[in-house]
Amino acid sequence: MIEMVAWYSMQFQFNSSEPIYRQVAEQIEDAIAAGGFEEGQQIPSTTEISKEFHINPATVLKGMNIVVAKNLIEKRRGLGMFVTNGAHQRIVSEKKNLFFENFVVSLVKEARSLDISESELLELIKRGYDK
CATH class of the missing domain: 1.10.287 (Helix Hairpins)
Incomplete structure (x- = not known):
């Protein structure tokens, strides 16, 4: 299991007009920007995030896919998600x-x-x- 230290300050606004999946994407980006996740480091899985914050796994995955599309994290088959170089x-x-x-x-x-x-x-x- 990946250490959840970078997620200590993560907060979701369930009553916000901003969709949760977008909040997931922003939180991942903010954690990378703040140095919570370093380049090459594995980030928590969809399952870990969904369990930790009681969010539907499909919603978490949708947010993660936004970050993947921006080439900020990458999927490594059978290994998980990792922060990309740069x-x-x-x-x-x-x-x-x-x-x-x-x-x-x-x-x-x-x-x-x-x-x-x-x-x-x-x-x-x-x-x-x-x-």
Whole structure:
């Protein structure tokens, strides 16, 4: 049995509008990004995750297949699921791109609407880092 240490903080929102299988995929990705699972390391099986968190195994598998499709984990026949080489960096890059799209673009748009110059905005960001 795989050690469940990386899953200690995993939480599912069963009342959320986000489907559980997507939450499973996000939790696996977050565990890889945080270093809970290293490249080449085996992750818990569908059965282990479903038993631990009382989730239907088909739902867990659907979430895992999303992560497989992103080439972050791979199935090794008869052995289980393993984190692929480069998975951590791919996740971090994706998260940086999402940060840019979801926060930076709107921040710059709002700054422009308030007539905040680029240099003023950079100064405000520096102040934020100092806090």
